[in-house]
Amino acid sequence: MVWAPADPGIVRSVADNPGPHDTEILIRALYAEHGRSLLAYATRLTGDRAAAEDVVQETLLRAWKHADDLTSGSGSVRGWLLTVARNLVTDRARARAVRPTEVADVVDTPPVTGDHSESVVNTMVVMDALDKVSPEHREVLVQLYYRGRSVAEAAKELGVPPGTVKSRSYYALRALRAVMAEKATEVSHE
Amino acid sequence: MSEHDRTQLGAYALGALEPAEVAAVDEHLATCAECRAELAELTEMKELLGEVPPEAFLEGPPEGGDLLLQRTLREVREPQAQEPQLLEPQTKPKRRSRWLLIAAAVVVVAGALGGGVVLGRSTAPDSNEPVAGSKQVTTSDTTTGATMAATVEPRAGWSWVRVQVSGLKAGDQCEMVVTDKSGRTWVAGSWLVSDKAAKNGSTFGGGVLTPIDQVRSVEIRTVQGKHVVTATI
Numbered sequence: 001m002v003w004a005p006a007d008p009g010i011v012r013s014v015a016d017n018p019g020p021h022d023t024e025i026l027i028r029a030l031y032a033e034h035g036r037s038l039l040a041y042a043t044r045l046t047g048d049r050a051a052a053e054d055v056v057q058e059t060l061l062r063a064w065k066h067a068d069d070l071t072s073g074s075g076s077v078r079g080w081l082l083t084v085a086r087n088l089v090t091d092r093a094r095a096r097a098v099r100p101t102e103v104a105d106v107v108d109t110p111p112v113t114g115d116h117s118e119s120v121v122n123t124m125v126v127m128d129a130l131d132k133v134s135p136e137h138r139e140v141l142v143q144l145y146y147r148g149r150s151v152a153e154a155a156k157e158l159g160v161p162p163g164t165v166k167s168r169s170y171y172a173l174r175a176l177r178a179v180m181a182e183k184a185t186e187v188s189h190e
Numbered sequence: 191m192s193e194h195d196r197t198q199l200g201a202y203a204l205g206a207l208e209p210a211e212v213a214a215v216d217e218h219l220a221t222c223a224e225c226r227a228e229l230a231e232l233t234e235m236k237e238l239l240g241e242v243p244p245e246a247f248l249e250g251p252p253e254g255g256d257l258l259l260q261r262t263l264r265e266v267r268e269p270q271a272q273e274p275q276l277l278e279p280q281t282k283p284k285r286r287s288r289w290l291l292i293a294a295a296v297v298v299v300a301g302a303l304g305g306g307v308v309l310g311r312s313t314a315p316d317s318n319e320p321v322a323g324s325k326q327v328t329t330s331d332t333t334t335g336a337t338m339a340a341t342v343e344p345r346a347g348w349s350w351v352r353v354q355v356s357g358l359k360a361g362d363q364c365e366m367v368v369t370d371k372s373g374r375t376w377v378a379g380s381w382l383v384s385d386k387a388a389k390n391g392s393t394f395g396g397g398v399l400t401p402i403d404q405v406r407s408v409e410i411r412t413v414q415g416k417h418v419v420t421a422t423i
Contacts, residue, residue: 035250056258057262173204177235
């Protein structure tokens with residue numbers, strides 16, 4: 001069987017039938033789609049390009065071995081990969097017990113240490129929620145929050161008036177809240 | 191902003207407004223409980239965003255060729271490829287948002303139903319001890335207030351030392367000095383403490399040409415010679 005690299009179902013297919021050829025297709029697809037994100041993240045966490053490459057390699061190998069745990073949908077796959085990479089870095093640094101007593105209000109990025117399973121949950125769930133808001137909403141959050149742009153800069157980047165950036169960012173946060181609330185409702189109905 | 195203009199609040203919560211706009215919103219918030227409540231909700235969402243790293247929004251393969259891909263593929267072609275090991279869960283996070291508790295429940299449900307996200311197996315069976323023969327020491331310096339977790343990992347005839355240090359000040363120029371049992375010292379690198387590292391702790395690693403059983407201590411000091419913290423291995 002042949003899978004197109006962009007097909008999210010490839011992950012599960014390989015898990016069902018892990019031939020050597022399929023494995024390569026999986027690794028290549030993950031690398032092509034998520035490699036830059038993973039390597040940049042690992043490089044920031046380790047502060048060391050060579051160590052970061054090791055982490056990315058280990059992450060991809062782990063994805064291959066746990067392909068049946070990866071879900072379809074690129075958001076969740078990426079969340080899984082990033083979380084595994086972070087855990088590998090944490091393990092390498094063995095940063096146990098050295099946490100600031102209280103992390104001041106909001107940090108820009110998740111802490112490097114943390115309970116494994118919970119970290120997996122957090123990053124994956126929020127990424128999944130971000131996948132569910134509209135592309136316009138996601139885009140404005142990426143600009144203002146993740147890239148740290150001002151309204152004026154984001155307006156220029158996105159080619160819309162500053163007033164639109166403002167209102168979109170408001171509705172984007174509302175939309176995110178609605179998605180999270182919906183998840184909460186699903187749970188309470190179980 | 192004398193009228194309710196909620197559409198300003200999103201950009202305000204995200205810290206993207208100009209100073210003059212911030213001042214106007216502040217002025218309004220001081221007198222409007224309704225907008226303060228709304229802002230609190232938006233701020234909760236902003237905190238959730240912090241669970242996802244900014245690099246999550248980069249697309250495509252890494253820049254600079256596919257050497258890393260080739261290396262990874264070679265690894266999967268090797269039947270005896272070694273799988274790196276994950277460790278036991280780390281310390282519990284102190285900050286928990288009810289949203290994330292909800293999120294955790296969602297994933298548990300998803301797992302129970304057998305659909306979508308299944309997390310358990312991705313971490314649990316890999317939980318294992320650190321690299322065999324590693325030594326780990328956590329120590330605090332009561333004078334400087336710095337705390338350090340140092341891990342020394344064995345290599346073939348040399349050692350890899352990783353530290354996580356908290357209590358450093360932004361702008362500190364630090365170096366890691368490893369002393370072996372004969373009293374010889376090795377500078378295993380130096381770094382500058384960023385604002386973020388000052389807040390969250392600084393992670394650093396370096397290698398020294400000393401076998402692990404010869405490593406006596408790991409000291410962090412400033413390049414100006416001021417002692418920060420020492421771990422005796």
